Amino acid sequence: MNSLKKIKWGIIGCGNIANKFASDLALIDDAELTAVASRSMEKANEFAQKYNSEKAYNSYDALFLDANVDIVYIATPHISHAELSIKAMEHGKHVLCEKPLALNKKEAVAIFETSKRTNRFFMEALWTRFNPSLIAIKKLIDDGEIGEIKFINVDFSFKTDKSLDSRVLNIDLGGGTILDIGIYPAFLVYLLLGVPKEILAKSIFHDTTKCDIQTSIIFHYDTAQAIIYSGFVSKSDLVARISGTSGQIHLHKPWFVAQGYTLIKNDNEQVFNLSTTGIGFSHEIIECHNCLRANEIESDYWSHQHSLDLISILDNVREQVGLKYPQE
Numbered sequence: 079m080n081s082l083k084k085i086k087w088g089i090i091g092c093g094n095i096a097n098k099f100a101s102d103l104a105l106i107d108d109a110e111l112t113a114v115a116s117r118s119m120e121k122a123n124e125f126a127q128k129y130n131s132e133k134a135y136n137s138y139d140a141l142f143l144d145a146n147v148d149i150v151y152i153a154t155p156h157i158s159h160a161e162l163s164i165k166a167m168e169h170g171k172h173v174l175c176e177k178p179l180a181l182n183k184k185e186a187v188a189i190f191e192t193s194k195r196t197n198r199f200f201m202e203a204l205w206t207r208f209n210p211s212l213i214a215i216k217k218l219i220d221d222g223e224i225g226e227i228k229f230i231n232v233d234f235s236f237k238t239d240k241s242l243d244s245r246v247l248n249i250d251l252g253g254g255t256i257l258d259i260g261i262y263p264a265f266l267v268y269l270l271l272g273v274p275k276e277i278l279a280k281s282i283f284h285d286t287t288k289c290d291i292q293t294s295i296i297f298h299y300d301t302a303q304a305i306i307y308s309g310f311v312s313k314s315d316l317v318a319r320i321s322g323t324s325g326q327i328h329l330h331k332p333w334f335v336a337q338g339y340t341l342i343k344n345d346n347e348q349v350f351n352l353s354t355t356g357i358g359f360s361h362e363i364i365e366c367h368n369c370l371r372a373n374e375i376e377s378d379y380w381s382h383q384h385s386l387d388l389i390s391i392l393d394n395v396r397e398q399v400g401l402k403y404p405q406e
Protein backbone atom coordinates (compact mmCIF):
# COMPACT_ATOMS: atom_id res chain seq x y z
CA MET A 79 0.00 0.00 0.00
CA ASN A 80 1.27 3.50 -0.94
CA SER A 81 2.68 5.09 2.19
CA LEU A 82 1.25 8.53 1.33
CA LYS A 83 -2.25 7.45 0.27
CA LYS A 84 -5.09 7.84 2.78
CA ILE A 85 -6.52 4.54 4.00
CA LYS A 86 -10.18 4.26 3.08
CA TRP A 87 -12.50 2.75 5.66
CA GLY A 88 -15.95 1.23 5.40
CA ILE A 89 -18.17 0.65 8.46
CA ILE A 90 -20.62 -2.26 8.62
CA GLY A 91 -23.53 -1.83 11.08
CA CYS A 92 -24.38 1.66 12.34
CA GLY A 93 -25.06 0.91 16.02
CA ASN A 94 -23.70 2.09 19.35
CA ILE A 95 -20.01 1.24 18.99
CA ALA A 96 -19.83 2.14 15.31
CA ASN A 97 -20.71 5.73 16.31
CA LYS A 98 -17.87 5.87 18.83
CA PHE A 99 -15.43 4.30 16.40
CA ALA A 100 -16.37 6.76 13.63
CA SER A 101 -15.75 9.73 15.91
CA ASP A 102 -12.23 8.43 16.67
CA LEU A 103 -11.59 7.58 13.00
CA ALA A 104 -12.08 11.28 12.24
CA LEU A 105 -9.08 12.06 14.46
CA ILE A 106 -6.65 10.06 12.30
CA ASP A 107 -5.02 12.20 9.60
CA ASP A 108 -4.40 9.43 7.07
CA ALA A 109 -7.82 7.76 7.53
CA GLU A 110 -10.89 8.50 5.46
CA LEU A 111 -14.41 7.20 6.08
CA THR A 112 -15.43 6.28 2.53
CA ALA A 113 -18.58 4.19 2.97
CA VAL A 114 -21.01 3.02 5.63
CA ALA A 115 -23.59 0.25 5.44
CA SER A 116 -26.71 -0.42 7.47
CA ARG A 117 -29.69 -2.71 6.98
CA SER A 118 -31.68 0.54 6.76
CA MET A 119 -31.08 3.23 4.12
CA GLU A 120 -32.31 5.94 6.47
CA LYS A 121 -29.90 4.90 9.21
CA ALA A 122 -27.00 4.63 6.74
CA ASN A 123 -27.70 8.11 5.33
CA GLU A 124 -27.94 9.61 8.81
CA PHE A 125 -24.68 7.97 9.88
CA ALA A 126 -22.90 8.99 6.65
CA GLN A 127 -23.98 12.59 7.11
CA LYS A 128 -22.95 12.68 10.76
CA TYR A 129 -19.45 11.30 10.10
CA ASN A 130 -18.88 12.71 6.64
CA SER A 131 -18.86 9.46 4.66
CA GLU A 132 -18.92 9.77 0.89
CA LYS A 133 -21.14 6.70 0.37
CA ALA A 134 -24.04 5.14 2.29
CA TYR A 135 -25.46 1.69 1.49
CA ASN A 136 -28.55 -0.15 2.68
CA SER A 137 -26.85 -3.53 2.45
CA TYR A 138 -23.56 -4.85 3.78
CA ASP A 139 -22.94 -6.69 0.48
CA ALA A 140 -23.09 -3.41 -1.46
CA LEU A 141 -20.27 -2.02 0.67
CA PHE A 142 -18.16 -5.14 0.09
CA LEU A 143 -18.50 -4.45 -3.67
CA ASP A 144 -17.27 -0.85 -3.34
CA ALA A 145 -13.82 -0.89 -4.93
CA ASN A 146 -12.79 2.29 -3.09
CA VAL A 147 -12.90 0.69 0.35
CA ASP A 148 -9.56 -0.66 1.65
CA ILE A 149 -10.58 -1.90 5.10
CA VAL A 150 -13.90 -2.56 6.80
CA TYR A 151 -14.75 -2.20 10.47
CA ILE A 152 -17.40 -4.77 11.43
CA ALA A 153 -19.61 -3.62 14.31
CA THR A 154 -22.55 -6.03 14.21
CA PRO A 155 -23.69 -8.66 16.79
CA HIS A 156 -21.27 -11.51 17.58
CA ILE A 157 -23.13 -14.15 15.58
CA SER A 158 -22.38 -12.37 12.30
CA HIS A 159 -18.67 -11.56 12.83
CA ALA A 160 -17.16 -14.65 11.19
CA GLU A 161 -19.51 -14.67 8.21
CA LEU A 162 -19.08 -10.95 7.49
CA SER A 163 -15.30 -10.97 8.04
CA ILE A 164 -14.88 -13.89 5.63
CA LYS A 165 -17.15 -12.25 3.08
CA ALA A 166 -15.25 -8.96 3.32
CA MET A 167 -11.88 -10.67 2.78
CA GLU A 168 -13.27 -12.71 -0.12
CA HIS A 169 -14.14 -9.32 -1.70
CA GLY A 170 -10.57 -8.11 -1.24
CA LYS A 171 -11.12 -6.00 1.89
CA HIS A 172 -8.90 -5.91 4.95
CA VAL A 173 -10.86 -6.32 8.20
CA LEU A 174 -10.97 -4.96 11.73
CA CYS A 175 -13.77 -6.92 13.42
CA GLU A 176 -15.30 -6.16 16.82
CA LYS A 177 -14.72 -8.53 19.70
CA PRO A 178 -15.32 -11.40 20.06
CA LEU A 179 -14.01 -12.09 16.54
CA ALA A 180 -16.28 -15.15 16.35
CA LEU A 181 -18.66 -17.24 18.43
CA ASN A 182 -16.09 -19.98 18.93
CA LYS A 183 -12.70 -21.39 17.92
CA LYS A 184 -14.08 -23.21 14.87
CA GLU A 185 -15.33 -19.95 13.35
CA ALA A 186 -12.08 -18.17 14.24
CA VAL A 187 -10.02 -20.79 12.43
CA ALA A 188 -12.11 -20.22 9.28
CA ILE A 189 -11.42 -16.48 9.52
CA PHE A 190 -7.65 -16.97 9.76
CA GLU A 191 -7.64 -19.49 6.90
CA THR A 192 -9.42 -16.90 4.75
CA SER A 193 -6.98 -14.16 5.79
CA LYS A 194 -4.02 -16.32 4.72
CA ARG A 195 -5.62 -17.54 1.51
CA THR A 196 -6.75 -14.08 0.39
CA ASN A 197 -3.67 -12.30 1.80
CA ARG A 198 -5.93 -9.78 3.54
CA PHE A 199 -5.21 -8.22 6.94
CA PHE A 200 -7.49 -9.32 9.79
CA MET A 201 -7.50 -8.15 13.39
CA GLU A 202 -9.98 -8.57 16.24
CA ALA A 203 -10.79 -5.09 17.55
CA LEU A 204 -9.48 -5.66 21.06
CA TRP A 205 -8.92 -1.95 21.56
CA THR A 206 -7.65 -2.36 25.14
CA ARG A 207 -4.49 -4.05 23.80
CA PHE A 208 -3.51 -0.67 22.31
CA ASN A 209 -4.46 1.46 25.32
CA PRO A 210 -1.42 3.59 26.32
CA SER A 211 -1.65 2.57 30.01
CA LEU A 212 -1.80 -1.10 29.09
CA ILE A 213 1.20 -0.75 26.78
CA ALA A 214 3.10 0.96 29.63
CA ILE A 215 2.26 -1.60 32.32
CA LYS A 216 3.03 -4.54 30.02
CA LYS A 217 6.52 -3.10 29.54
CA LEU A 218 6.98 -2.52 33.30
CA ILE A 219 5.93 -6.12 34.00
CA ASP A 220 8.14 -7.53 31.21
CA ASP A 221 11.04 -5.51 32.67
CA GLY A 222 10.46 -7.17 36.07
CA GLU A 223 9.35 -3.97 37.86
CA ILE A 224 6.89 -5.81 40.15
CA GLY A 225 8.71 -9.15 40.21
CA GLU A 226 6.84 -12.32 39.32
CA ILE A 227 3.06 -11.95 38.96
CA LYS A 228 1.28 -14.08 41.55
CA PHE A 229 -2.31 -12.82 41.46
CA ILE A 230 -4.60 -10.80 39.22
CA ASN A 231 -8.07 -9.65 40.21
CA VAL A 232 -10.04 -8.06 37.42
CA ASP A 233 -13.66 -7.78 36.41
CA PHE A 234 -16.03 -6.08 34.01
CA SER A 235 -19.44 -5.52 35.51
CA PHE A 236 -22.25 -3.00 35.48
CA LYS A 237 -25.99 -3.01 36.06
CA THR A 238 -27.71 -3.12 32.71
CA ASP A 239 -31.05 -1.52 32.00
CA LYS A 240 -31.23 -3.21 28.58
CA SER A 241 -34.51 -4.78 27.59
CA LEU A 242 -34.85 -8.52 27.14
CA ASP A 243 -34.63 -8.28 23.35
CA SER A 244 -31.39 -6.26 23.40
CA ARG A 245 -28.27 -7.72 21.78
CA VAL A 246 -26.52 -8.34 25.11
CA LEU A 247 -29.35 -10.46 26.53
CA ASN A 248 -30.42 -12.17 23.31
CA ILE A 249 -29.10 -15.72 23.06
CA ASP A 250 -29.87 -15.78 19.32
CA LEU A 251 -27.42 -12.87 18.86
CA GLY A 252 -24.62 -14.41 20.97
CA GLY A 253 -25.63 -12.56 24.16
CA GLY A 254 -24.45 -13.07 27.76
CA THR A 255 -21.61 -11.61 29.81
CA ILE A 256 -18.87 -14.08 28.80
CA LEU A 257 -18.52 -13.05 25.16
CA ASP A 258 -19.68 -9.47 25.61
CA ILE A 259 -17.59 -8.27 28.58
CA GLY A 260 -15.95 -11.31 30.23
CA ILE A 261 -13.65 -11.34 27.22
CA TYR A 262 -11.87 -8.25 28.64
CA PRO A 263 -10.70 -9.63 32.01
CA ALA A 264 -9.88 -12.94 30.30
CA PHE A 265 -7.81 -10.97 27.77
CA LEU A 266 -5.86 -9.10 30.47
CA VAL A 267 -4.94 -12.24 32.36
CA TYR A 268 -4.07 -14.09 29.14
CA LEU A 269 -1.86 -11.19 28.02
CA LEU A 270 0.07 -11.15 31.31
CA LEU A 271 0.13 -14.84 32.27
CA GLY A 272 -0.63 -16.77 29.07
CA VAL A 273 -3.05 -19.65 28.55
CA PRO A 274 -4.17 -20.99 31.96
CA LYS A 275 -3.26 -24.52 32.97
CA GLU A 276 -6.73 -24.97 34.42
CA ILE A 277 -9.97 -22.98 34.34
CA LEU A 278 -12.83 -23.19 36.84
CA ALA A 279 -16.03 -21.29 36.03
CA LYS A 280 -19.59 -20.86 37.31
CA SER A 281 -22.44 -18.78 35.90
CA ILE A 282 -25.87 -17.54 36.88
CA PHE A 283 -28.35 -17.38 33.98
CA HIS A 284 -31.22 -15.09 33.08
CA ASP A 285 -34.54 -16.84 33.80
CA THR A 286 -36.06 -15.92 30.45
CA THR A 287 -33.30 -15.41 27.90
CA LYS A 288 -30.97 -18.18 29.21
CA CYS A 289 -27.89 -15.96 28.71
CA ASP A 290 -25.35 -15.85 31.53
CA ILE A 291 -25.76 -12.66 33.59
CA GLN A 292 -22.96 -13.34 36.08
CA THR A 293 -19.84 -15.46 35.60
CA SER A 294 -16.94 -16.03 37.99
CA ILE A 295 -13.77 -17.69 36.77
CA ILE A 296 -10.49 -18.88 38.31
CA PHE A 297 -7.50 -19.07 35.97
CA HIS A 298 -4.99 -21.43 37.55
CA TYR A 299 -1.28 -21.54 36.61
CA ASP A 300 1.66 -23.43 38.15
CA THR A 301 2.82 -20.40 40.14
CA ALA A 302 0.00 -17.85 39.83
CA GLN A 303 -3.77 -17.48 39.97
CA ALA A 304 -6.32 -14.98 38.71
CA ILE A 305 -9.91 -14.37 39.75
CA ILE A 306 -12.04 -12.76 37.10
CA TYR A 307 -15.71 -11.83 36.88
CA SER A 308 -18.24 -10.46 34.42
CA GLY A 309 -21.74 -9.34 35.32
CA PHE A 310 -24.77 -7.39 34.13
CA VAL A 311 -26.41 -7.15 37.56
CA SER A 312 -24.32 -4.84 39.78
CA LYS A 313 -21.57 -2.22 39.61
CA SER A 314 -17.94 -2.63 40.57
CA ASP A 315 -15.02 -0.19 40.88
CA LEU A 316 -13.56 -1.50 37.55
CA VAL A 317 -9.96 -1.30 38.79
CA ALA A 318 -7.65 -4.09 37.57
CA ARG A 319 -5.28 -5.25 40.32
CA ILE A 320 -2.03 -6.99 39.39
CA SER A 321 0.05 -8.25 42.24
CA GLY A 322 3.69 -9.35 41.97
CA THR A 323 6.43 -10.52 44.32
CA SER A 324 7.92 -7.02 44.54
CA GLY A 325 5.06 -4.64 43.81
CA GLN A 326 1.56 -4.04 42.54
CA ILE A 327 -0.01 -2.26 39.60
CA HIS A 328 -3.55 -0.91 39.55
CA LEU A 329 -5.00 0.03 36.18
CA HIS A 330 -7.33 2.95 36.86
CA LYS A 331 -11.07 2.66 36.40
CA PRO A 332 -12.53 1.76 34.01
CA TRP A 333 -9.42 -0.35 33.47
CA PHE A 334 -10.31 -1.51 29.91
CA VAL A 335 -10.02 2.13 28.76
CA ALA A 336 -7.63 3.28 31.51
CA GLN A 337 -6.34 6.84 31.49
CA GLY A 338 -3.53 5.93 33.87
CA TYR A 339 -2.22 3.49 36.45
CA THR A 340 -0.69 3.35 39.93
CA LEU A 341 2.57 1.57 40.71
CA ILE A 342 2.84 0.50 44.35
CA LYS A 343 6.26 -0.54 45.70
CA ASN A 344 7.29 -0.73 49.36
CA ASP A 345 4.04 1.05 50.29
CA ASN A 346 4.95 4.01 48.04
CA GLU A 347 2.35 4.85 45.44
CA GLN A 348 3.26 6.53 42.16
CA VAL A 349 0.42 7.65 39.90
CA PHE A 350 0.94 7.87 36.13
CA ASN A 351 -1.61 9.58 33.88
CA LEU A 352 -1.68 8.46 30.27
CA SER A 353 -4.71 9.65 28.39
CA THR A 354 -6.10 8.00 25.29
CA THR A 355 -6.47 9.91 22.03
CA GLY A 356 -10.20 10.43 21.63
CA ILE A 357 -12.33 7.70 23.20
CA GLY A 358 -9.50 5.18 22.73
CA PHE A 359 -10.24 3.50 19.38
CA SER A 360 -7.66 5.61 17.56
CA HIS A 361 -4.81 3.44 18.88
CA GLU A 362 -6.13 0.26 17.24
CA ILE A 363 -6.84 2.22 14.05
CA ILE A 364 -3.21 3.38 13.92
CA GLU A 365 -2.08 -0.24 14.38
CA CYS A 366 -4.25 -1.29 11.40
CA HIS A 367 -2.66 1.45 9.31
CA ASN A 368 0.86 0.40 10.33
CA CYS A 369 0.11 -3.22 9.39
CA LEU A 370 -1.49 -2.31 6.04
CA ARG A 371 1.40 -0.06 5.09
CA ALA A 372 3.84 -2.87 5.97
CA ASN A 373 1.76 -5.38 3.93
CA GLU A 374 1.15 -7.52 7.04
CA ILE A 375 -1.92 -9.73 7.35
CA GLU A 376 -1.82 -9.65 11.15
CA SER A 377 -0.61 -7.49 14.02
CA ASP A 378 2.21 -8.60 16.31
CA TYR A 379 0.44 -6.89 19.21
CA TRP A 380 -2.88 -8.71 18.76
CA SER A 381 -2.13 -11.56 16.38
CA HIS A 382 -4.31 -14.34 14.98
CA GLN A 383 -2.79 -16.72 17.55
CA HIS A 384 -3.65 -14.32 20.40
CA SER A 385 -7.28 -14.18 19.25
CA LEU A 386 -7.36 -17.95 18.80
CA ASP A 387 -6.04 -18.54 22.32
CA LEU A 388 -8.54 -16.10 23.81
CA ILE A 389 -11.60 -17.52 22.03
CA SER A 390 -10.44 -21.05 22.99
CA ILE A 391 -10.31 -19.95 26.65
CA LEU A 392 -13.85 -18.56 26.33
CA ASP A 393 -15.00 -21.80 24.65
CA ASN A 394 -13.64 -23.66 27.68
CA VAL A 395 -15.49 -21.31 30.09
CA ARG A 396 -18.77 -21.66 28.17
CA GLU A 397 -18.44 -25.43 28.07
CA GLN A 398 -17.95 -25.54 31.85
CA VAL A 399 -20.97 -23.35 32.60
CA GLY A 400 -23.12 -24.94 29.90
CA LEU A 401 -23.68 -21.91 27.64
CA LYS A 402 -24.24 -23.03 24.06
CA TYR A 403 -25.62 -20.85 21.29
CA PRO A 404 -28.39 -22.03 18.94
CA GLN A 405 -25.95 -21.59 16.00
CA GLU A 406 -23.52 -24.14 17.53
Ligand SMILES: NC(=O)c1ccc[n+]([C@@H]2O[C@H](COP(=O)([O-])OP(=O)(O)OC[C@H]3O[C@@H](n4cnc5c(N)ncnc54)[C@H](OP(=O)(O)O)[C@@H]3O)[C@@H](O)[C@H]2O)c1
Pocket residue numbers: 090091092093094095096115116117118121153154155156158176177178203205245251257258
Ligand atom coordinates in the same frame (compact mmCIF):
# COMPACT_ATOMS: atom_id res chain seq x y z
N1 LIG B 1 -14.88 -2.23 21.71
C1 LIG B 1 -15.84 -1.88 22.55
O1 LIG B 1 -15.65 -1.13 23.48
C2 LIG B 1 -17.22 -2.40 22.32
C3 LIG B 1 -18.28 -1.83 23.03
C4 LIG B 1 -19.57 -2.27 22.74
C5 LIG B 1 -19.76 -3.27 21.82
N2 LIG B 1 -18.70 -3.84 21.17
C6 LIG B 1 -18.91 -4.90 20.18
O2 LIG B 1 -19.43 -4.29 19.01
C7 LIG B 1 -20.43 -5.11 18.43
C8 LIG B 1 -21.70 -4.29 18.29
O3 LIG B 1 -22.11 -3.86 19.57
P1 LIG B 1 -23.04 -2.55 19.77
O4 LIG B 1 -23.09 -2.32 21.22
O5 LIG B 1 -22.63 -1.47 18.88
O6 LIG B 1 -24.44 -3.16 19.29
P2 LIG B 1 -25.69 -2.38 18.68
O7 LIG B 1 -25.75 -0.99 19.19
O8 LIG B 1 -26.84 -3.29 18.88
O9 LIG B 1 -25.31 -2.30 17.13
C9 LIG B 1 -25.11 -3.44 16.37
C10 LIG B 1 -25.51 -3.13 14.92
O10 LIG B 1 -25.39 -4.33 14.19
C11 LIG B 1 -26.32 -4.32 13.11
N3 LIG B 1 -27.03 -5.60 13.07
C12 LIG B 1 -26.91 -6.53 12.10
N4 LIG B 1 -27.66 -7.59 12.33
C13 LIG B 1 -28.33 -7.33 13.47
C14 LIG B 1 -29.30 -8.05 14.21
N5 LIG B 1 -29.74 -9.26 13.83
N6 LIG B 1 -29.77 -7.49 15.34
C15 LIG B 1 -29.33 -6.29 15.76
N7 LIG B 1 -28.40 -5.55 15.09
C16 LIG B 1 -27.92 -6.07 13.94
C17 LIG B 1 -27.23 -3.13 13.34
O11 LIG B 1 -26.80 -2.13 12.44
P3 LIG B 1 -27.67 -1.70 11.19
O12 LIG B 1 -29.08 -1.67 11.67
O13 LIG B 1 -27.11 -0.36 10.90
O14 LIG B 1 -27.45 -2.70 10.11
C18 LIG B 1 -26.95 -2.68 14.74
O15 LIG B 1 -27.10 -1.30 14.92
C19 LIG B 1 -20.55 -6.33 19.33
O16 LIG B 1 -19.82 -7.38 18.80
C20 LIG B 1 -19.92 -5.91 20.66
O17 LIG B 1 -19.28 -6.97 21.34
C21 LIG B 1 -17.45 -3.40 21.40
